[in-house]
Amino acid sequence: MAPRQVIIIGGGIAGLCAAIHCERMSIDWILLEASKRLGGRVGTRVIDGCRIDHGFAVLLTAYPELRGMIDLKQLDLRSFQSGALVQRAGKFTRLANPLRHPLQAVASALTGAMSVADACRILPIALRAAFAPSITDPDVSHGYSARDLLQQRKVSDQLVDGFFRPFFGGVFLDGSLGADAAAFEFRLAMFARGVAALPVAGMGEIARQLIEQIPNSRVRTATTVREVIRTSEDASPTRWRVATTAGETHEASAIIVALDADGAQSLLPSLPSRSWCSTAAITWRVDRAKLPPSLCEAISLIDGDGTGPVNHLCAPTSVAGEYAPQGTSLISGNVIDPIALARRDEDLECDARSQMSNWFGNEATRHWKLVCIDRIAHALPRQHPNDLEARPQMDQGGGLFLAGDHVTDGSINGAMRSGRVAAAAVSALLG
Numbered sequence: 501m502a503p504r505q506v507i508i509i510g511g512g513i514a515g516l517c518a519a520i521h522c523e524r525m526s527i528d529w530i531l532l533e534a535s536k537r538l539g540g541r542v543g544t545r546v547i548d549g550c551r552i553d554h555g556f557a558v559l560l561t562a563y564p565e566l567r568g569m570i571d572l573k574q575l576d577l578r579s580f581q582s583g584a585l586v587q588r589a590g591k592f593t594r595l596a597n598p599l600r601h602p603l604q605a606v607a608s609a610l611t612g613a614m615s616v617a618d619a620c621r622i623l624p625i626a627l628r629a630a631f632a633p634s635i636t637d638p639d640v641s642h643g644y645s646a647r648d649l650l651q652q653r654k655v656s657d658q659l660v661d662g663f664f665r666p667f668f669g670g671v672f673l674d675g676s677l678g679a680d681a682a683a684f685e686f687r688l689a690m691f692a693r694g695v696a697a698l699p700v701a702g703m704g705e706i707a708r709q710l711i712e713q714i715p716n717s718r719v720r721t722a723t724t725v726r727e728v729i730r731t732s733e734d735a736s737p738t739r740w741r742v743a744t745t746a747g748e749t750h751e752a753s754a755i756i757v758a759l760d761a762d763g764a765q766s767l768l769p770s771l772p773s774r775s776w777c778s779t780a781a782i783t784w785r786v787d788r789a790k791l792p793p794s795l796c797e798a799i800s801l802i803d804g805d806g807t808g809p810v811n812h813l814c815a816p817t818s819v820a821g822e823y824a825p826q827g828t829s830l831i832s833g834n835v836i837d838p839i840a841l842a843r844r845d846e847d848l849e850c851d852a853r854s855q856m857s858n859w860f861g862n863e864a865t866r867h868w869k870l871v872c873i874d875r876i877a878h879a880l881p882r883q884h885p886n887d888l889e890a891r892p893q894m895d896q897g898g899g900l901f902l903a904g905d906h907v908t909d910g911s912i913n914g915a916m917r918s919g920r921v922a923a924a925a926v927s928a929l930l931g
């Protein structure tokens with residue numbers, strides 16, 4: 501193969517964004533992706549006419565990296581209501597975002613869903629999320645956790661455990677609230693400054709829009725890289741060789757390793773290993789007429805009791821009806837507790853169903869039919885303060901660069917940013 505300026509390894513969101521930026525800067529690039537499909541952890545498949553995303557995920561429209569990369573209008577986004585319905589002690593109570601729905605938030609305080617003292621304590625946090633400019637830098641870390649931050653602000657255990665733990669458990673796929681306070685504040689800012697939404701055709705549309713921006717001829721799918729070798733220590737134009745499991749080799753002046761943390765470490769063993777947050781998404785279907793009323797709203801339902809196994813639940817079809825054939829509703833129940841995740845599929849679904857019967861009644865859930873259970877062991881890199889501290893440098897020296905959500909922030913925005921930054925560094929190196 502003729503030497504390239506840059507080889508991008510991995511065709512997830514980070515690799516695709518690196519490719520788009522290389523293309524825009526007229527850098528000669530090639531992308532090698534192990535799977536037959538591009539998009540990595542963002543994708544949508546169709547089962548019996550139902551759109552099933554790769555785990556329950558949402559797009560936060562305030563992500564700064566979307567600008568100039570994703571046409572939000574074309575995605576035809578359908579928004580979630582902000583806040584959540586919290587299941588606690590046998591009933592649902594609504595917790596509204598005070599900045600987006602001030603009247604509903606006042607109602608939450610008046611109905612006892614949140615004490616007036618808590619409302620006063622979280623208001624400064626919410627105002628900072630909405631307006632502080634520094635909060636939108638996802639690369640910073642505070643060195644203390646979200647739970648520490650809420651404790652410092654004297655937010656009650658009731659609100660922390662009944663709302664923040666399950667809600668942000670769903671966001672970080674980590675029920676400990678141990679994520680770094682900076683990562684927590686970044687997400688609060690995104691929720692405050694935009695909406696959480698689903699593209700009508702599924703989350704996979706985000707990857708599809710990125711794929712459409714790069715020429716197919718530069719992309720090799722079903723191509724697994726097994727080795728990255730530095731062939732020359734000097735500044736010679738071809739100093740990297742990449743070998744694939746099929747026995748091909750490719751040469752280039754620079755490499756962008758745009759893999760998940762484990763994939764990157766298997767190619768570059770000196771990189772630190774990273775802990776993962778795992779999830780299982782249980783999808784049921786039911787006649788739309790038989791959907792319980794609280795699931796008819798475009799809102800997340802969260803487990804404020806912490807009894808599980810389902811931490812957060814929603815009906816994607818109540819957000820975007822196009823997710824299933826007319827007259828059918830999809831229900832997505834999401835599990836993050838490691839003990840529950842260790843159970844076999846049949847047992848997990850049985851436990852989840854009995855929890856749902858407690859929430860909605862036996863009669864309502866009797867008609868729910870299981871569509872699939874998606875287990876994703878490596879869903880998000882854990883984002884505790886020590887994890888963020890140990891993030892590897894993007895520039896590994898000599899023309900080797902890292903991209904991927906483990907380098908910045910475990911999100912679509914983080915992956916996009918890492919691809920952009922790596923491509924800019926390649927451009928600076930190649931001049």
Ligand SMILES: Cc1cc2nc3c(=O)[nH]c(=O)nc-3n(C[C@H](O)[C@H](O)[C@H](O)COP(=O)(O)OP(=O)(O)OC[C@H]3O[C@@H](n4cnc5c(N)ncnc54)[C@H](O)[C@@H]3O)c2cc1C
Pocket residue numbers: 509510511512513514515532533534535538539540541542554555556557558559560723724725726758759760763779876878879880903904905906909910911912913914915
């Ligand atoms: C269940 C779930 C829910 C999520 N929810 C949200 C959400 O609501 N909002 C949000 O912003 N983010 C969410 N995320 C996170 C987001 O999807 C990821 O942060 C992002 O997609 C990571 O992209 P990436 O390119 O860094 O990595 P990946 O998507 O992992 O891409 C890496 C690519 O490298 C390929 N690869 C691996 N090894 C090799 C090799 N040796 N050679 C060639 N190719 C290789 C893989 O096949 C893959 O395509 C969620 C993720 C999951 C799984």
